[in-house]
Amino acid sequence: MYDLAVIGAGPAGMAAALAAADAGLNVVVVDEQIRAGGQIFRQPPIEFPDAALKPTAGYGWAIELLERFENHEDIEHLTSTTAYGVLRDRDTDEISLKLAVSGPTVSGVISARRLLIATGAYDLPVTFPGWTLPGVMTAGAVQSLLKSQHVLAGEDLVLAGSHPLLVVVADQLVAKGARVSELAFARGIPGPRELVAARRAIPGHTDLLAESALAVARLVSRGVKVSTRTIVTGAFGDRAVESVELARVDRDWKVSNRRRRREASTLVLGYGFSPSTELARQADCRMVWSSPKGGWVVAHDERMESSAPGIFVAGEPTGVAGADQARAEGHLAGLSIARELSAPRTPSGATFAAADKGVSRAEQFSTVVQTMFEPKREALATLATPDTIICRCELVTRTSVDATLDDNPFVSTASAVKLQCRSGMGPCQGRYCEGTIGALVANARGTSLAEAGHFTAHLPVKPVPVEALTRLDQVDS
Amino acid sequence: MKSSFDVVIVGGGLLGCAVAWMLAREGADVLLVERDQVNQHASGQNAGSLHFQLEYRMIEKGIEAAKQAAEAMPLHLEAARLWAGLAEEVGEPLGVVQRGGLMLAENAAQASLLETKAEIERSWGLDVDVLDGNEVRTIAPYLSESVVAASYCPIEGKADTRTAGPTMARAAIRLGATVRTRTAVTDLRRNGSSWSVTLSDRNSGESPRAQTVTAESVILTAGVWTTELGNMLGGYLPTIPLALTMTVTAKTEKFIPHLVQHAGARLSLKQSLDGNVLIGGGWPARLVTHANGTPDFSVRPELLRASVAGNARAATAVVPRVGPLPALRTWVGTTTVTPDQLPLVGPVPGAPGAFVATGGSAFTLGPSFAQVLAELALGRKPGIDLTPYDPSRYERGVGVS
Amino acid sequence: MSPSRKLPTRRGKDLDITFDGRVVPCHEGDTVAAALLVAGIHEFGTTRDGDPRQPFCNMGTCFDCAVTIDGRPLIRACITPVRNGMDVTSTKGY
Numbered sequence: 001m002y003d004l005a006v007i008g009a010g011p012a013g014m015a016a017a018l019a020a021a022d023a024g025l026n027v028v029v030v031d032e033q034i035r036a037g038g039q040i041f042r043q044p045p046i047e048f049p050d051a052a053l054k055p056t057a058g059y060g061w062a063i064e065l066l067e068r069f070e071n072h073e074d075i076e077h078l079t080s081t082t083a084y085g086v087l088r089d090r091d092t093d094e095i096s097l098k099l100a101v102s103g104p105t106v107s108g109v110i111s112a113r114r115l116l117i118a119t120g121a122y123d124l125p126v127t128f129p130g131w132t133l134p135g136v137m138t139a140g141a142v143q144s145l146l147k148s149q150h151v152l153a154g155e156d157l158v159l160a161g162s163h164p165l166l167v168v169v170a171d172q173l174v175a176k177g178a179r180v181s182e183l184a185f186a187r188g189i190p191g192p193r194e195l196v197a198a199r200r201a202i203p204g205h206t207d208l209l210a211e212s213a214l215a216v217a218r219l220v221s222r223g224v225k226v227s228t229r230t231i232v233t234g235a236f237g238d239r240a241v242e243s244v245e246l247a248r249v250d251r252d253w254k255v256s257n258r259r260r261r262r263e264a265s266t267l268v269l270g271y272g273f274s275p276s277t278e279l280a281r282q283a284d285c286r287m288v289w290s291s292p293k294g295g296w297v298v299a300h301d302e303r304m305e306s307s308a309p310g311i312f313v314a315g316e317p318t319g320v321a322g323a324d325q326a327r328a329e330g331h332l333a334g335l336s337i338a339r340e341l342s343a344p345r346t347p348s349g350a351t352f353a354a355a356d357k358g359v360s361r362a363e364q365f366s367t368v369v370q371t372m373f374e375p376k377r378e379a380l381a382t383l384a385t386p387d388t389i390i391c392r393c394e395l396v397t398r399t400s401v402d403a404t405l406d407d408n409p410f411v412s413t414a415s416a417v418k419l420q421c422r423s424g425m426g427p428c429q430g431r432y433c434e435g436t437i438g439a440l441v442a443n444a445r446g447t448s449l450a451e452a453g454h455f456t457a458h459l460p461v462k463p464v465p466v467e468a469l470t471r472l473d474q475v476d477s
Numbered sequence: 478m479k480s481s482f483d484v485v486i487v488g489g490g491l492l493g494c495a496v497a498w499m500l501a502r503e504g505a506d507v508l509l510v511e512r513d514q515v516n517q518h519a520s521g522q523n524a525g526s527l528h529f530q531l532e533y534r535m536i537e538k539g540i541e542a543a544k545q546a547a548e549a550m551p552l553h554l555e556a557a558r559l560w561a562g563l564a565e566e567v568g569e570p571l572g573v574v575q576r577g578g579l580m581l582a583e584n585a586a587q588a589s590l591l592e593t594k595a596e597i598e599r600s601w602g603l604d605v606d607v608l609d610g611n612e613v614r615t616i617a618p619y620l621s622e623s624v625v626a627a628s629y630c631p632i633e634g635k636a637d638t639r640t641a642g643p644t645m646a647r648a649a650i651r652l653g654a655t656v657r658t659r660t661a662v663t664d665l666r667r668n669g670s671s672w673s674v675t676l677s678d679r680n681s682g683e684s685p686r687a688q689t690v691t692a693e694s695v696i697l698t699a700g701v702w703t704t705e706l707g708n709m710l711g712g713y714l715p716t717i718p719l720a721l722t723m724t725v726t727a728k729t730e731k732f733i734p735h736l737v738q739h740a741g742a743r744l745s746l747k748q749s750l751d752g753n754v755l756i757g758g759g760w761p762a763r764l765v766t767h768a769n770g771t772p773d774f775s776v777r778p779e780l781l782r783a784s785v786a787g788n789a790r791a792a793t794a795v796v797p798r799v800g801p802l803p804a805l806r807t808w809v810g811t812t813t814v815t816p817d818q819l820p821l822v823g824p825v826p827g828a829p830g831a832f833v834a835t836g837g838s839a840f841t842l843g844p845s846f847a848q849v850l851a852e853l854a855l856g857r858k859p860g861i862d863l864t865p866y867d868p869s870r871y872e873r874g875v876g877v878s
Numbered sequence: 879m880s881p882s883r884k885l886p887t888r889r890g891k892d893l894d895i896t897f898d899g900r901v902v903p904c905h906e907g908d909t910v911a912a913a914l915l916v917a918g919i920h921e922f923g924t925t926r927d928g929d930p931r932q933p934f935c936n937m938g939t940c941f942d943c944a945v946t947i948d949g950r951p952l953i954r955a956c957i958t959p960v961r962n963g964m965d966v967t968s969t970k971g972y
Contacts, residue, residue: 032938032957034909039937045959047890047907080957085807087782090763098782109782122939132942134920134932141936141956149912150885176885239930240920276939284777392934392942395925408515408643409650410489410658412680416514419521419639422751427727427805427941427952456808459780462938463803463952466726466756469789472782727952728972752972803952 001111002028002076004337005099007083007279008118010038011062011323012315012330014069016116019334019355021074024344028076028110030083030101032462036069037062038120039140040323042148054147058211059323080104085459086115086283086311087472097310100472102464108471114310114337117280118330121273121294121316124375125432128383129234131269132392135241139169139270152178154266158244160232161270162186163373164212169270171215174222181264184230184246186253186271189216190372233259233383235267253379272375273320278429280317281457283308289450291377292370293319295435296454302356303340304333312337321366328358377449381439390440391433393426401437405444412445413453414438427463430455478655478688482508484854485674485692487662487706488699490520491638492839494645494656495847496696496854498567501652503855508690509646509654510676512661512702516642519700522810523840524723524745524757525638526736527560527573529553529603530580530630531594532838533743534759535818543597546818548865549837550601552845555861557632559844567648571641572750578633578736579617581624581795587741588626594740595628605630619732621797633736635747638840663687665695665709665831672830694854697825697833698846701774701811707833712825713872714833716813720762720778722788723810726802728752733796744791746799754799756792760784762809778809812839819865822849826869833868881918893962897945902966910955910966911936911943922955923969931969944969 003025006013013029014036021027029036035043041062043053055062069075081103089096098109123138130136137153139161145151152173157180159170170183190213220226227246233255234245244267248258273294280298281287286307288299298313300306306313314333315326332355335347347355384390386399404411404421411417414424414437423437424430430437434455441452460469484500486493489511497509511517535546557575564571582588588607595605606629613627614620620627646656657678664675672695677685697706697714707714729752737746744758762778785807793800813835815821820836832853834846845861852859890906897914904913911933914922921930922943933943936956943955946967955966 034957034959045890045907047905049888085780087780089782090779122935122937132929132931132934134930136934138935141933144936145882145912145915146885149909150887150889151882151912151916152885153882153915155883240932392940395927407647410511410515410646410656411643412658413514416517419514419516420643422639425805427803427944428939429805431939456777458806458808459785460804460807463727463805465801465950466724466789466793466804467800469724469804469807470786470793472789473786729951730972801950 001113002026003112003341004114004116005030005110005112006116006118007099008038008120008315009033009036009069009077010040010118010120010315010326011065012326013038013116013118014065015327015330016118016314016334017075018068018072019331020338020343021072022345023335023338023347025338025341026074028078028112030078030081030099030110032080032082034080036066036077039144041066042144044148044150048150062323065327078103078106081106082462082464083279084461084464086279087459095310100459102468107468108474113341114312116312116314116333116337117283117298117306117317118315119276119279119317121275121320122431123269124272124274125435126269126271126380126383127388127390127436128232129385129388130236130241132389133235133237133241134239135237135265136235136267136269139166139268142268143169143172146172146176152176155179156181156264157266157268158182158184158262158264159268159270160184160246162375163270163272164369166270167212167215169268170219170224174219174224180219180224182225182227182262183219184232185226185228186231186249188228189213194372231255232267232269241265241267253376255383271380272373273316274431274435275317275320277317278431278457278461280306280313281454282459282461283311285311285313287454290319291449292374303336304329305336321362321370325359325362325366328355328362331355332359377435377439378443381436381443384436390436391423391426393428394422396421396423401440405440412441412447414441415453415455417441418455424455429457429461478657480688480690482506482690482692484508484694484696485510485672485690486696486698488697488702489515489642489646489656489658490518490698490700491516491642491645491843492520492834492846493698494642494649495843496698496850497649497654497656498645498652499847499851500854501649501654503851505855507649507654508692509649509656510660510662511656511658514658515646515656519810519812520642520840521638522723522808523638523812524747524755525635525840526745526747527557527575527634527636527841528578528736528738528838529557529633529841530578530598530605530628530738533739533741536590536594536740540593542818543594547597547601549819550598550603551861552820552842554602555848556842556845559848560636563844567644569644569648571644572637573634574750575632575634576734577629577631578738579613579627579629580738580740581620582626582740583623583795584625584741590740591626591628603630604632617735619796619798621795624795635736637750662706665706667828693830695831696850696854697831698850700835700839701772701813703813703821703833703835707825710825710828710831712828712831712868714821714825714868715816715871716821716835717816718764718772718774718811719814720764720809720811721757722760722762722780722784722807724756724785724788724804724807726754726799727805729754729802732798737796739791739795742791743788744795746792746796754802756788756799758788758791760788764811774811778811780807780809812837816871820846821868822846822866823863823868824853826872882915884916893960895960895964895966897966898968904960906960908960910945910947910958910960910964913960914955921968924971926971
C-alpha cells in the first residue's frame with residue numbers, strides 16, 4: 001500500500017510527488033508516456049544521445065524538477081502504464097482506494113491511501129470539414145514530435161489557432177527549417193493596451209505575451225504570412241491534406257464569406273486546451289463548468305482535494321493554466337497530503353503559506369491569459385457542415401447529430417445524444433466530440449453549455465484488454 | 478401543456494414508451510413523464526438480451542425456485558412473439574435479432590441441470606434442445622473446449638437497448654402522445670373518480686415549475702422508483718433494487734451470432750450489430766445509500782472489483798477470443814427484483830385505476846408488460862393470467878418466501 | 879502529403895520494424911508513430927468507410943494512430959517505442 005499514488009508525471013504530478021516524498025511518504029507515479037515531463041516537458045527518449053530536455057524560455061526550472069523527480073529514492077515511477085480507473089473497497093470502515101492500472105510491469109490494482117489526479121490537458125478539438133484527414137494535427141502533436149522525437153511533421157505547413165502557444169510552435173518549427181506558409185490567428189494579436197494590462201496583473205512575471213509578439217515579428221521576417229481574424233474552415237485532399245480553406249471572421253469568430261484556399265500538406269491546429277478529466281469523472285469527482293478554464297473542470301477545495309474523499313487534483317484538470325500554476329498546485333497538493341497523513345517530516349505552516357502564495361501568484365497570470373484567449377466555443381461549433389464527422393471514432397456526422405436532436409425533442413443533454421447516436425462511444429471515449437455535441441445540444445435546445453452537460457466517464461478511461469480486467473480482484477499488485 | 482389526459486404514464490424507459498405507443502394506438506390521450514431522459518436508466522443500461530430460458534439466477538437456488546420462476550414463462554413467450562413483429566409495427570428498426578440463445582455447461586452437474594431446466598421450460602411450451610459439446614461447437618465454433626453441453630433456444634437473441642426506448646417514444650408521439658422529460662412526479666392522489674398528478678418540471682433551468690394534471694388512469698413503469706411511487710399512491714409495491722455491471726468491447730469482426738448464457742455462472746455474452754461484444758450476466762455493483770440506509774438512486778452505484786474481474790473471467794473462459802479485445806466501458810444499471818423473483822404486474826392494490834409493471838427481466842418482457850398494462854388501462858381483460866404476478870400478493874402474504 | 883523528416887540529430891542504434899509486411903528502418907528510442915511518419919506512411923489505418931487515418935494528437939488521446947502490434951489491436955503508435963522486429967499492421971475499421 002502506497003501513501004500516495006499520483007496519476008500523471010507532468011509538472012503538477014512531479015511537484016506533488018516530490019513534496020510528498022520529501023516529507024517522507026512513499027509515492028508511486030503512474031504515467032502513460034515513456035518518460036516523465038507530461039506534454040509540456042515531453043523529453044526525448046533516453047536512447048537518443050541528446051536525451052536532455054531543452055525547455056522553452058521561462059521554464060528553466062523544469063530541468064531541475066525533472067532531475068529531482070527522476071532520481072528521488074522514494075518515488076516509484078511506472079512509465080508506459082495506464083491508470084484506467086478508481087475503485088473503492090468498503091470492507092472496513094475506511095475507504096480503501098484502488099487504482100486500476102495496466103502496463104508492462106504491472107497489471108491489476110495499486111492500493112493507496114490518497115490519490116492525486118494530475119492528468120494534464122489535450123489540444124482543444126475543432127471540428128470542420130476534413131479535420132480527420134491525414135496531415136491535420138494538433139499544435140501539441142507537432143511540438144512533441146519536434147521536441148521529443150526530433151521529427152518535423154510535414155514540410156509545407158499552415159498553422160491555425162488562437163492560443164499563444166501556436167506562435168511559439170510556429171517559431172520553433174521555422175527555426176528548425178520547416179516551411180510555414182501561414183499562421184492564421186482567430187483574434188487579433190494582443191495590442192499594447194492588453195499587454196500593459198497583462199503586465200500589471202503579473203508584476204515581475206515572465207511575459208509570455210511579449211515573447212509572442214517578438215516571435216510574430218521573427219516569423220514575418222522569415223516570410224510567414226501572419227493573418228489575424230482568420231480561422232480554418234476546411235481541409236481538403238484525396239487521402240491526405242492538399243489544401244486548406246481559411247476565412248475572415250468577426251470579433252465573435254463568426255465566419256464571413258471572405259474565404260480563400262491555399263495549398264498545404266500539413267495543417268496544425270492550436271485553439272487552446274481541454275482539461276483531461278476522465279479519471280476524475282470516473283472517480284465521481286464533482287465537475288464545474290468554466291469556459292475560460294477550458295470547459296469542464298474538477299472542483300476542489302483550498303487544499304486541492306476534490307469532492308471525492310481522499311482524491312486530490314492538481315494542474316490542468318482544475319483549469320487550464322499552464323506549467324507554472326500546475327507546478328504550484330501540485331506542490332500544494334503534495335504538502336496537503338503529507339500533512340493529512342501525518343508524514344514523518346510534515347511541512348511547516350511557513351511552507352504551506354509559501355505554497356499558497358505560489359498558487360495565487362501563478363493564478364494572476366493564468367487568469368489573464370485564459371480570459372484573453374478563451375475560445376469562442378459556440379462559433380467553433382458552427383464550422384461543422386452536414387457531412388462533417390463529429391465523432392471521429394464512430395463516424396457520426398453532423399447530419400446524424402442534428403437528426404437525433406430533431407427527431408427526439410425529449411433529448412436535452414449531451415449524454416442522451418451520445419446514447420442515441422453513439423457519438424462518444426469509441427476508443428477516445430468522447431474526448432474529441434463532447435465539446436461539439438454539447439454546443440449543438442445547447443444551440444438546439446436554447447440552453448447553456450453547462451446545462452447541456454458532459455459525458456459520463458467509465459472504467460476503463462482508456463481501453464485495456466478484457467483480459468486485463470480479470471486482474472482487478474487480485475490481492476495487491 | 479394541457480391539464481387533463483386519459484392516462485399518465487410515470488417512467489420513460491422502454492416499458493413506459495411502449496405502453497404510451499400501445500395506448501396512443503388505441504386512441505387514448507396519453508402523457509408520459511420521465512424525471513431524467515428517456516432511456517437514461519435501466520432500459521438503456523442493460524445487456525439487451527432477449528432471453529426466454531430460465532436464467533442462472535433462477536436455477537442457482539434449486540429446482541423448486543426454478544419451477545416458481547418458470548411461472549413467468551407466458552410473459553416470456555408473449556414477449557418473444559411481440560419483439561419479432563414490433564419493428565415492423567412501429568416502422569423503425571429496433572435491432573431485434575433472434576438467431577438463438579445458448580446456455581452453457583462446463584461440467585456434468587451443469588449439464589444435468591440443463592436437462593432438468595429444459596424439461597420445466599418445455600412444459601410451458603418453450604422450444605429448447607440440449608446439445609452435447611461437439612454439436613454446440615458446430616453451431617458456435619467460438620466456444621472453448623471446456624464447454625461440454627449447452628441448451629439451445631432458437632427464439633432467443635437481442636434487441637438494441639440503446640435505441641429501443643426512444644424509438645417507441647417517437648412512435649408514441651407520432652400517434653399523438655405527449656412526452657415530457659426532466660419532469661418528476663411529486664404527488665399522486667385520488668380526486669373523486671380520477672387521479673391528480675403533481676409534476677415538477679426542471680426544463681426551464683431556474684427553479685422547477687409545478688403543475689398538476691388529472692387522468693383517469695395512472696401507470697407506473699418506473700423501475701427502481703416503483704416502491705416510492707407506490708407509497709405515494711398508498712399501495713404496497715415491494716421491490717429490491719439490484720445494481721448490475723456491464724462491460725463492452727471495441728468493435729471487432731462479427732463472430733458471435735447467439736445470445737450466450739451459462740448454467741453454472743453469471744454470464745451473458747452477445748455481439749451487437751455494430752460488432753461490439755457486450756458482457757454481463759448479473760454481476761452486482763454496490764448501491765450507494767443515504768445516511769439512513771435507503772438506496773440513493775441519484776448517484777451511480779460503485780463498481781465492485783470482484784464483479785468486473787469475475788465477469789471478465791467468466792466471459793474469457795468460454796469465449797477465449799474475447800480476452801485480447803479492448804474493453805471500452807464498464808457501467809452499472811439498476812433494475813428491480815421482487816421478493817419471490819416473479820414480476821410485479823397488475824393493478825396497484827387499493828388504488829383503482831392505477832397499474833404497475835416491474836421486476837426482473839423488464840427489458841426482455843417490455844413488450845408483454847406493456848401489452849398487459851395497456852389492456853388493463855383500457856378496461857379490457859388481459860390476454861395473460863396475471864394471478865402469479867398480482868401485486869396484492871404481498872399484502873395478502875401469498876407466495877412471499 | 880510530404881513525409882515528415884528527421885532532424886539531423888543523433889539517435890539510438892539502428893533497428894527494423896515491419897509495417898504491413900514492409901520493412902521500416904528506424905532507431906531505438908523512436909516511437910512507432912514517428913518511425914512510420916518519417917517512412918512516408920500516410921495511412922496508419924482506415925475506418926470502416928475506408929477513410930485513412932494518421933496521428934492527430936500524438937499524445938495518446940485520439941486513437942487515430944492506433945495500430946495492431948504483434949497481434950494486439952488498438953495500440954497507440956504515438957506512445958509506443960519501437961523494438962527490433964516489431965510487427966506492426968494497419969488498423970482496419972469495423
